[in-house]
Amino acid sequence: MSARMEEWAFPTRYDQSYLPDPDSPYWFPHRETMDPEERNAAVLVRLREVMEYASTTSSFYKDKWDAAGLEPADITSFEAFEQVPVVTKQEMRESQANHPPFGDYLCCDPSEVHHIHGTSGTTGAPTAFALGRRDWEVIADNQARILWGMGLRPGDTVFVAALFSLYLGSWGAMTAAERLRCRVLPFGAGAQGMTSRAVTWLARLKPAGFYATPSYALRLAEVAEKEKIDPREFGLKVMFFSGEPGASVPTVRKAIEDAFGATVIDCGTMAEMTPFMSASATAGTPDGMLLWQDIVWHEVCDPGTFRTVPYGGEGTPVYTHLERTSQPMIRLASNDLTRWVMEDNPCGRTYPKLPDGVYGRIDDMIHIRGENVYPTEVDNYLRGVADYGGEHQIVVRRTGSMDEMIVRAETTLPEGRRSEFEQRAGSGLQSFLGVRVTFESVDANTLERAEHKSRRVVDEREHTKR
Ligand code: 8LH
Incomplete structure (x- = not known):
């Protein structure tokens, strides 16, 4: 492992008072721009550590890997890691039904659980997400780092215009902006007349940052226009989106850029994977999404075999936490579709990229x-x-x-x-x-x-x- 990988340790604890040099485009200059091979070597060691931790703290992982005839010590190459069976949403639902409320993949003491979120449960039994106290701090740190990469800075106002309650997106954006020492307006969305009120607050506060789903931004622009307010008057600099395809769909992206006059950033993986912004564009590479491989290990795999496809290929994202200790996801199958490439990024970060974002779900x-x-x-x-x-x-x-x-x-x-x-x-x-x-x-x-x-x-x- 590179001795210079800033604050690289497992279990992870970031220095909560750290802020980068104000002139640096990077939060962790070395981790973000290092030789990717060197980073991957450190990640491989970490994957073994996370698997060792999960197999000793959860019967879910221990039983799953015993059945597959593998153990953490076997993971000496990425080829070996690709043999680790994926985790499906169905397995998590079953685990929670048999071991309520958090399932037998909860790897920390239940007293450590700090936030509970969950799926909306519109298509079946809801799944609970348990986030440990220390994990929440680590999530905040990681996502503050990504917001820094988007160009947001301490003192900026960030307007969160997505549902609060169960949806992790809004809370994840809020905690990240707080860690970045921004001023956060947790406005929310979804209540009667709220979009019209959002127009008033945006016009009054003129925030630098804005988080929502892309469809909601388009709706907000329509409501503003109806009220004879030009959304450009909000003065937004960075609008970051997750939750659905849109920010990487060329005409949708252009419609948002034209309406608001802001930089549009696509980010987001899955709620289970929070820090979900581990796939995110940056101010210097605003198109597509970079895969911040030292936060979450992202693979793009053949949906039949769950082996990675070569760069340039299309497949389904499979995600592994490198820092979560409460409910770490190890090879979570997303059921989404994307394409990945490895090229020189204008921002200088040496991460692979999803040039067209995530197109959508295989089921859709x-x-x-x-x-x-x-x-x-x-x-x-x-x-x-x-x-x-x-x-x-x-x-x-x-x-x-x-x-x-x-x-x-x-x-x-x-x-x-x-x-x-x-x-x-x-x-x-x-x-x-x-x-x-x-x-x-x-x-x-x-x-x-x-x-x-x-x-x-x-x-x-x-x-x-x-
Ligand atoms: C996306 C994207 C994206 C998510 N482009 N599709 O917002 C991130 C987290 C909190 C979230 O939305 O989690 P949730 O509710 O579990 O939904 C995950 C799904 O949403 C994911 O599998 C994708 O199908 C979709 N999604 N961000 C395209 N930037």
Whole structure:
């Protein structure tokens, strides 16, 4: 391990009074810019340490690895690490049902648990996330480091406009901004009339930083415009987003940049993986997401074998905590899709990158007549079409023996000019996607806007119902 890797230790405890040199673009200059091979060598040692810790503190991991015939000491190469079976959400649900409330993958004493968050539970039993007291400090430190990389600085005001309560995104953003010595406004989202109040507060406070989901930023811009306030007057510098695809979808990103005049940063992995900003763009590399490999070990894997694909390839992210001690995730399968590359980053950080962000979930990909369509492709296309009204819905249904995809898009055009829009946008979308689409238009501001993560796909086919 490099002796100079700043504050590199397990279990981790960061110096809570540390702040970088104000002129440095990096929080930890060495860790962020070091030779990646040297970093990987240190990570490999850490992976063994984390696995040793988890196998001695949790029956979940011990039993899982015993069944696979492996033990932490076997992990002497990344090839060996790729043999470690992935953890699925289903396994965690079962573990929590059998060992309530936190499951037998809780590796710390229950008295150490400092925050409890969870899934919303809209599609099944909710899962609880238990975060240890020391882990929470480490999370704050890591994400403060990433906010620094985005260009936020002590004294900046950060406006958090995402749901509080169970959703970890907002709390993770808040604790990071606090550690960075920012002023945080934990505004939240989702209550009646709150978006309109957000417009008032943003115009009054003129914060430097803003956190939300990308769909919510677009909704906020619409509400501001309705109230005759130009969102550029908020004076935002950095808008960072997580929770869903959008900040890396070119036309969505441009719509947010144009509306607010701020730098758009994509970040985020999964709530279980908090510090979830371990995949994040930076001020100097604002496109895509860098994989901060010394915080969380990110792999992009073949979804069938869970072996990593070479750089340049597409696959599903698999995540491993390097510092969590409460519920460390070791090879958590995300079920998302992305592509990774290793190239020189303009910001100088030597991390791999997801140049197109995370496109979406494997489950959300629409399989239609032998073709795969990502809902984000429809979004990307429509936002670039003149007279698009800002929202759409995708309905997939079976008619006879054929699957049919219906796209219903808002338009700002009056009734008499609708057919021209339908013709132009419909045929353009069809050739963009390479599948036949039934295209319909509706009035602007008639489809539902997301207060959190958008849900634009309605799949009416029986066989895909979950
Ligand atoms: C994303 C992205 C992204 C998350 N691009 N898809 O916000 C981060 C954490 C707190 C979060 O959203 O966790 P949650 O609620 O468990 O959802 C995780 C899923 O959200 C993840 O698997 C992705 O499908 C999606 N997601 N950030 C694209 N930047």
